[in-house]
Amino acid sequence: MPIEPEQLRTWLAAAGRQDAVAFRALYDAAAPKLFGFALRILQKRELAEEALQEGFVSIWHAAPHYQAGLAAPLTWMAAIVRNKALDILRRTDDTVELDHEAFRDEYTSSPAEASEMSSDARALIACMARLEGLHRLAIGLAFFHDLSHTEVAQRLSLPVGTIKTWIRRGMEKLKHCLSQGEAP
Numbered sequence: 318m319p320i321e322p323e324q325l326r327t328w329l330a331a332a333g334r335q336d337a338v339a340f341r342a343l344y345d346a347a348a349p350k351l352f353g354f355a356l357r358i359l360q361k362r363e364l365a366e367e368a369l370q371e372g373f374v375s376i377w378h379a380a381p382h383y384q385a386g387l388a389a390p391l392t393w394m395a396a397i398v399r400n401k402a403l404d405i406l407r408r409t410d411d412t413v414e415l416d417h418e419a420f421r422d423e424y425t426s427s428p429a430e431a432s433e434m435s436s437d438a439r440a441l442i443a444c445m446a447r448l449e450g451l452h453r454l455a456i457g458l459a460f461f462h463d464l465s466h467t468e469v470a471q472r473l474s475l476p477v478g479t480i481k482t483w484i485r486r487g488m489e490k491l492k493h494c495l496s497q498g499e500a501p
Contacts, residue, residue, distance in 0.1 A: 320346050320347060320350065320391060322389050322390055322391065324346070325343065325346065325347065325389075325390035325391060325394075326385050326390050327339075328340070328342050328343035328346070329343060329376075329380050329383050329390050330380075330383075332376070332377060332380040333380035333381035333382075333383060334381075340377060340380075343376075344373055347390075347391060347394055348369060348373070350391065350395075351369055351372065351394060351395060351398045352365055352366070352369045354395055354398060354399065354402075354474075355368040355369050355372070355398050355399075355401070355402045357474060358399065358402040358403065358406065358473065358474045359402050359405060359406060360472070364402075364405050364406075364409065365402070367401075367405055368398055368401040368402040368405050369398060369401075371401040371404075371405075372394070372397050372398035372400075372401045372402075375397050375401065376394055376397055379397065399474065402474075403451070406450070406451065406454070406473075407450045407451060440495060440498075441491070441495070443494075444490075444491050444494035444495055445457070445491065447490070447494060448487050448490060448491070451473070451483065452483045452484075452486070452487045453487070454473070455469050455473065455480050455483045455484055455487070456483075456484055456487045456488065456491075458472060458473075459480075459484055466480050466481050466484065469484075
């Protein structure tokens with residue numbers, strides 16, 4: 318059933334006046350759609366629930382400041398939930414783990430090569446750790462999980478251009494870090 322923007326505006330205005338009954342109606346109407354939005358970003362039900370809860374706390378506090386002329390109610394609330402979901406994504410620091418054993422077994426044929434690969438893998442992990450969380454996640458999804466830029470953008474609910482920029486800049490930082498031996 319579609320959510321009527323005018324009804325959402327009415328409930329938001331009432332919530333801005335601290336009307337808990339209107340806020341509950343707003344929650345009941347918008348929460349399923351906003352939860353689905355958060356779940357697409359976070360990929361985990363418990364994290365999406367957390368983003369939704371934090372988002373609605375922020376919506377409650379920000380409701381008096383909602384300006385109908387700037388954004389539709391659902392768009393405004395989705396932006397708040399999206400920001401909460403991205404905050405959670407940063408907090409959980411969803412790094413991509415490199416499996417030294419898998420690298421060694423797949424790409425080496427002698428103990429000397431295995432030792433060198435482990436050293437290279439350790440250096441890569443150390444340099445990856447220096448990248449900002451979402452940039453590291455974008456690179457990890459693209460290179461270690463073999464996702465296209467478009468697929469990474471969809472997974473993180475961000476524009477493709479942003480993902481391409483993050484990956485390009487991140488790769489430049491990794492190249493510099495590895496060439497300078499800056500990894501601990």
